[in-house]
Amino acid sequence: MAPLLKHVDETRLVSLQTRLEEMSRVDVDFLLLLSGSSLIATIGLFQNSPAVIIGAMIIAPLMRPLVGLSLATISADTKLLSRSLITLSFGTTTAISLAMLIAMLFHSLELTPEIMSRTNPTLLDLAVAMFAGSIGAYCQTKKKLADSLAGVAISVALVPPLGVVGIGLASGNFVVWSGALLLYATNLVGIAVAGSLVFLFLGYTPLKQAKRGLLISAAVSLVLVIPLGYSMKELILENMISSKVKTLLMEKTFTFKGLQLQDVQVKRFRNPTVVIATVTAPDQPISSRQVALVQDFLSREIGKVIEFRLRVIPTDEITAVEARPKAEPVYTVPIGEVGVKLYTAPATLNSQ
Incomplete structure (x- = not known):
């Protein structure tokens, strides 16, 4: 590898x-x-199938013009820049349109976890995109590594977010399509910026020539960091609240003694924060006052106002031994040395 910033x-x-x-090229x-x-x-998104989605990532060609955009940004290569932007714009529009078409055909299907998981990007997604962009750019500087681009595309997943955008637009769900669009923009910017830095460090463009492109990239990145940082903060808060709620409910609240806590969900981006606990319980009534007491208790312990909701799934315990009504023998038919007894239900059951 050549020394950093030395022109190739x-x-x-x-x-x-x-x-x-x-x-x-298109x-x-x-x-x-x-x-x-x-x-x-x-x-694959509608099937909730990670394997199918990964298959789509392998053949997705959007990583190619993105790497071109990375070099064009710092080298001021207007021909490569325009070609990359046109290809990316055309590819983005086409992918969203096809996704909308599929979503309209299957409009009765529900939004799966694979769809919803792509609607709340955080700084972690930006980090993944930047690592992927770095590797993708480096691979293109080595002909023997160029074929590794498919693996890089899998790591950052450009097409699935566009699929979610199309699904959200077809269903008129603003939260879905806007969140997925933010994820796609995060991937684009992360890959392009990281790729540009790699090309710069490997000496494909002088630093003086790259300054303008780097400033533009930094400005766009800063715009994305604000919503991603807020989402990251909410994710950390959600995990912290969920963990603390599980501990508090199982160890410090009398209401939940004898109940089985199944799940705790924290609804982010709401004021107050909504916490939903799901429990399984035998025939054990829980009043709204008890839920209110738990809500006040959790708010004090966490130091944040919350709205607590409780979902109770009733359970019955059934064993292999059943209480059976005593049957009355009617008659016996001898068959050799063995007697087969026929029984009827008690009169009280027959009359029902």
Whole structure:
């Protein structure tokens, strides 16, 4: 590897630019791969199938123009920049449109966990995108590693968020499509910025020439960091509250003695924060006053006003030994040395 910030040979730069320009074209191969990956991803989202979604990621071609955008951003290569942006715009629009079409055909299907998991991006998603962008850019500087781009695409998952955007738009669900769009934008920016830094450190562009592109990238990243940081804060708070609530309910509240706590959900982005506990219980009545006492108790312990809700799933314990009514023998039919007794139900049961 060449020393950091030392400019590479012009031949290597031209070779990389040419290869990325070819990869950033909108051609038949790009259209087939994009259409196939979009349709497969959307169906996989409705199936709630990670395996199907991963299959869509493998053939998704959007990573290619993104790497081209990374180099064009810092090298001021207007031809590569325009080609990459056109390809990304066309690919994004096509993927969302196909997802909307599938969503309208299957409009009666519910939103699965695989769909909802792509509606609340955090700083962790930005970190994954930046690592993926770094590896993707480095792979393109080495011809023998160029085929590793499919694995990089899997790690960052560009097409599934677009599928969720289409599903959200088709169903008119603002929370779904806006959250997924933020995730897609996070992936785009993370990959492009990290890729640009890698190309800069490997010497494909002088620092002086790259300053403008880096400033633009930093500004766009800052805009994304604000909502992602807020979402990250809410995620940490959710996990903290959920863990503390489980401990408090099972160890410090009399109301839940003898009950089995199944799940605790914390609804984020609400004021006050909503905490929903699900328990299984035998025939044991729980009053609204008891729930209110638990709510006050949890608010004091956590130091945050919450709205506590309780879901009770009634349970019955059944053993292998049943209490059976005493049967009355009617008659016996001898068969050899064995007597077969026929029974009827008691009169009290027959009369019912």
